[in-house]
Amino acid sequence: MKFKLRIWRQPNTLIKGRFEEYEVDDVGPDESFLEMLDMLNEQLIANGGEPVAFDHDCREGICGMCGIMINGVAHGPKAATTACQLHMRHFKDGDVIVVEPWRAKAFPVIKDLVVERAALDRIIQAGGYISASTGSAPDANSIPVPKPVADTAMDAAACIGCGACVAACPNSSAMLFTAAKVGHLNVLPQGQAERFDRAVLMVDEMEAEGFGGCTNIGECAAVCPKEIGLDFIAMLNREYLRGKLKGAGSRNA
Amino acid sequence: MQAAALYRTSIGKKAIMAVSGVIWIGYVVMHMYGNLKAFLGEAAFNHYAEGLREMGAPIFGHLHLLTVARILFVVSIVLHVWAALSLTQQARQARPQNYATRRVVQANYASVTMRYGGVVILLFLLLHLMQLTWGVSAVHGEFIPGEPYHNLVTNFQSLPVTLVYLVAVVALGLHLFHGTWSMFQTLGFNNERMDRLIRGLAWALAILVPVGFASVPIAVQLGILS
Structure with a gap:
């Protein structure tokens, strides 16, 4: 060819x-x-x-x-x-x-075709983790996680952080990426303690990095190689709005 | 207080858009429903229009509740437009260099034309107020204060006025189609189970509201209302 x-x-x-x-x-x-x-x-x-x-x-x-x-x-x-x-x-x-x-x-x-995607790393650094000492690997099922919840967490965790969602978005929004990175921890029991801080800190970092806002048109999900859905963006909006109303996310202040 | 700083973030601005949007959805649905009273005849329509001024009686006096509603609608639309301008500017700044080639993969027409449609609706709204509320003689020569049925009929006997109106209601339908679904998404109420219900609601509003609005000027043009 x-x-x-x-x-x-x-x-x-x-x-x-x-x-x-x-x-x-x-x-x-x-x-x-x-x-x-x-x-x-x-x-x-x-x-x-x-x-x-x-x-x-x-x-x-x-x-x-x-x-x-x-x-x-x-x-x-x-x-x-x-x-x-x-x-x-x-x-x-x-x-x-x-x-x-x-x-x-x-x-x-x-x-040429290489771009700097450290902005995505900084969003994760802002709260995309669980700050608890984890010790050695726990026994399987020592923390009960219902199967549908585990599936949802896995769907979000499939994000490979390639940045296609940002690239495809007419607003250059990083909402799908941030939603996946918040979502995979926020649905699991281990993620609950820092749930609202995580959503607020990661979204605030996303804003500070100069990404655009989401207009819910869905081009991000359509090009996502891991097929992460818009549901996670709805979840992120919910977590963020609730977190802000609770006054969460001030630990870095 | 942190919650007060919400308006500075994109999600906060979108929440403002969603809430002000739902207020206007309520308005257009009630307005469309009220307009249909034109089919009940001149007396019924004029009685309804006068009734708006007495809304809430006897608790509220003449024009009281209507004034509260008007303030609410003006504040809502100002916030809606402000949030839209602010988010548009943020999006522009987020991509200083555009793509040479870009193809839309799945986004529907309504969703990618929200900003343009919004401008069309806003311009139409001003024209519409000049024609049928303020009775600016340059756009509506036969306007008589206190005679809404007469004003409506004479307004839509003009074909260009009717055509502009029809374009505007189509723009409104498109705006409602994406806006309704988007509102639930923005406020975080959407999920896999809710999605079909919300899409259904968006379809219903996007069809019923424009059809209801359009029926009145079309009936005038066809001579059904005179």
């Missing part, structure tokens, strides 16, 4: 970027999108050019490192799939493919 690529090239955060056009030939239909970019980079290196920088790690769809806009859709056209697990058979031979980095003020471009 042959593709024409329009890729965003930007040497660093300070220098303005622009699109460059490339062609890759002899791409196998079972190659992943990132393997296709590897082929392009080998070609660029062989010709003495600068390879395209992009984030990747596990290439199994579980680490959350990869993340690029492919033809205007975060992680590309296939639902519930990271860019590394997207295969070229989902494109047509001869397609023009536009590749851009995530765009958000909170995600500055480091180089």
Whole structure:
């Protein structure tokens, strides 16, 4: 298969970027999108050019490192799939493919397609943990957790923090990410003690990072490779509003 | 106090939008229902319009409760628009550089046009007040204070006025479709079980309110009301 690529090239955060056009030939239909970019980079290196920088790690769809806009859709056209697990058979031979980095003020471009996602880490640092000494691993079922609750927590915990929700949101909102990170702890018994502090501190950090607000349109959930649903955003709104009314979240003040 | 600082956060602003929105949903539903009294004839419609001024009698006097309601609606719409402007500005700042290519994956038309629809509805609201409440002669030459049925009929005998009205009620329907569902989501009442019920309510409002409103000017145009 042959593709024409329009890729965003930007040497660093300070220098303005622009699109460059490339062609890759002899791409196998079972190659992943990132393997296709590897082929392009080998070609660029062989010709003495600068390879395209992009984030990747596990290439199994579980680490959350990869993340690029492919033809205007975060992680590309296939639902519930990271860019590394997207295969070229989902494109047509001869397609023009536009590749851009995530765009958000909170995600500055480091180089080409690589963006800085530390803002998401700082949201977790603000309260996405349980501050109790845990000791050694407890016996299974020593704390009873009903199965539906455990399932809900697991659904939220599936978030890999790739940032596709922010990238796809017209408001650059990080609500789905924050909702997942609050939700997976707030539904479990272990998370109850800091429940409202967590919601308030994490949302306040999210606001401070310069993300936009949520308009409930659902593009985040539609591109989420882990299919995290909008229910978690409703839950986050509830936890946050209740927390604020209770005066929670002041421990960092 | 921390709760008072809610208005500075995006979720707080959205909660303000939701609460002021539900007040206006109540208003448009009652207004639409009241308008349908035009089909009961001139006397019934004028009696209803006059009755609004006596709302709450005998506990409340002439215009008392109506004035309270008017203040509530004005405050609500000011807060609603303020929150919308503030959140729009936050969203603009959150993405200084836009995408060269962007495709909407699933969002419905109503949800991505809330801001534009809101502007259309606000502009229409001003026109509507000028035509049928204040009776500004430049937009409604035959306005007679205290004769609401006459004012309504003469207003909608103009085809352009009717067409503008129909566009506005369609915009209102779209705004209600996303707004109703969004309100429950924002206030945290939505979940998997509630979702179908809330979507159903959004559909019902988005269809019944515009159809109810549109029926009156269409009836005037067809000569059913005269």
